[in-house]
Amino acid sequence: xxxxxxxxxxxxxxxxxxxxxxxxxxxxxxxxxxxxxxxxxxxxxxxxxxxxxxxxxxxxxxxxxxxxxxxxxxxxxxxxxxxxxxxxxxxxxxxxxxxxxxxxxxxxxxxxxxxxxxxxxxxxxxxxxxxxxxxxxxxxxxxxxxxxxxxxxxxxxxxxxxxxxxxxxxxxxxxxxxxxxxxxxxxxxxxxxxxxxxxxxxxxxxxxxxxxxxxxxxxxxxxxxxxxxxxxxxxxxxxxxxxxxxxxxxxxxxxxxxxxxxxxxxxxxxxxxxxxxxxxxxxxxxxxxxxxxxxxxxxxxxxxxxxxxxxxxxxxxxxxxxxxxxxxxxxxxxxxxxxxxxxxxxxxxxxxxxxxxxxxxxxxxxxxxxxxxxxxxxxxxxxxxxxxxxxxxxx
Numbered sequence: 458x459x460x461x462x463x464x465x466x467x468x469x470x471x472x473x474x475x476x477x478x479x480x481x482x483x484x485x486x487x488x489x490x491x492x493x494x495x496x497x498x499x500x501x502x503x504x505x506x507x508x509x510x511x512x513x514x515x516x517x518x519x520x521x522x523x524x525x526x527x528x529x530x531x532x533x534x535x536x537x538x539x540x541x542x543x544x545x546x547x548x549x550x551x552x553x554x555x556x557x558x559x560x561x562x563x564x565x566x567x568x569x570x571x572x573x574x575x576x577x578x579x580x581x582x583x584x585x586x587x588x589x590x591x592x593x594x595x596x597x598x599x600x601x602x603x604x605x606x607x608x609x610x611x612x613x614x615x616x617x618x619x620x621x622x623x624x625x626x627x628x629x630x631x632x633x634x635x636x637x638x639x640x641x642x643x644x645x646x647x648x649x650x651x652x653x654x655x656x657x658x659x660x661x662x663x664x665x666x667x668x669x670x671x672x673x674x675x676x677x678x679x680x681x682x683x684x685x686x687x688x689x690x691x692x693x694x695x696x697x698x699x700x701x702x703x704x705x706x707x708x709x710x711x712x713x714x715x716x717x718x719x720x721x722x723x724x725x726x727x728x729x730x731x732x733x734x735x736x737x738x739x740x741x742x743x744x745x746x747x748x749x750x751x752x753x754x755x756x757x758x759x760x761x762x763x764x765x766x767x768x769x770x771x772x773x774x775x776x777x778x779x780x781x782x783x784x785x786x787x788x789x790x791x792x793x794x795x796x797x798x799x800x801x802x803x804x805x806x807x808x809x810x811x812x813x814x815x816x817x818x819x820x821x822x823x824x825x826x827x828x829x830x831x832x833x834x835x836x837x838x839x840x841x842x843x844x845x846x847x848x849x850x851x852x
Contacts, residue, residue: 466582480624505561
């Protein structure tokens with residue numbers, strides 16, 4: 458296959474990102490609403506989503522390590538897409554909640570890790586060019602925004618049967634374009650076997666461990682709001698169509714900041730983490746006091762914008778501090794702790810809180826958790842300044 462230039466590859470990956478995230482916009486984004494429409498209780502739906510997150514968390518360990526061991530991102534990505542296609546069809550046609558939950562967990566195991574695998578594939582191909590990465594990744598947000606807006610209105614008008622149809626179409630398109638794209642470059646030498654010892658050695662790198670801890674608590678705070686958004690909107694008079702508008706406007710914010718994320722690389726990662734933590738705390742606070750849907754949408758704009766600054770900072774830390782041969786695994790771990798592990802834990806109790814007390818109380822708990830990463834990063838930054846002053850006074 459003819460080797461493409463970095464810019465052409467960035468355009469190609471931008472298209473793949475846009476179509477890949479459209480899969481989530483047509484199916485995964487409306488799973489909660491779909492489950493509620495079948496008569497599942499809010500607590501049941503929350504547990505189902507946590508099962509999905511558990512599958513995605515496990516998958517990040519498995520598939521990231523497989524990529525690094527086999528030295529290929531493309532083949533693993535294509536395999537994950539193919540299996541996920543059949544799983545999402547099964548989820549639609551099997552109504553039994555137990556079967557649905559099992560298929561949903563397997564769906565998370567296969568498709569959940571593919572986002573970080575795709576991003577690592579892209580980053581390696583474009584030689585970790587921060588500006589190109591931001592622009593290509595922003596295409597994913599743009600594609601998600603447009604499709605989820607359209608799907609919200611279509612589902613509201615015609616029904617949930619459109620979900621598997623549209624999702625399958627986007628999976629096929631993503632598969633074909635990815636198949637025609639070159640694989641990530643590899644280092645010379647024997648294939649790498651990723652062991653638990655290797656993973657633990659990665660986790661002991663201070664700046665990387667900080668990223669993992671921060672992403673975990675941030676994910677723990679926002680997972681109930683993002684994954685149970687239909688419940689949040691219904692509590693202020695919204696519905697499925699408004700959910701589409703909410704995600705669309707939020708993704709426009711995400712697209713804009715992703716597109717210009719290269720300009721933020723001059724700011725140290727720790728300071729970006731602090732700023733994002735403040736933004737997330739503010740966004741959850743807005744959700745807490747919201748009385749109408751537009752206030753929830755305003756909170757979504759801030760949450761999605763913060764994500765656009767968090768992820769490039771995390772990818773930058775991996776590029777600088779993690780060996781090339783372990784980078785797919787390292788990026789997968791970041792996404793696993795942020796999206797999967799945090800989501801699994803929070804959703805085990807979030808739906809129950811919404812059912813037994815109220816949705817507002819669920820958001821209040823998220824707001825308390827959101828203060829933890831602010832405290833952690835503040836201590837790290839202040840300790841760093843203190844150490845620098847000591848060094849200067851001794852010199």
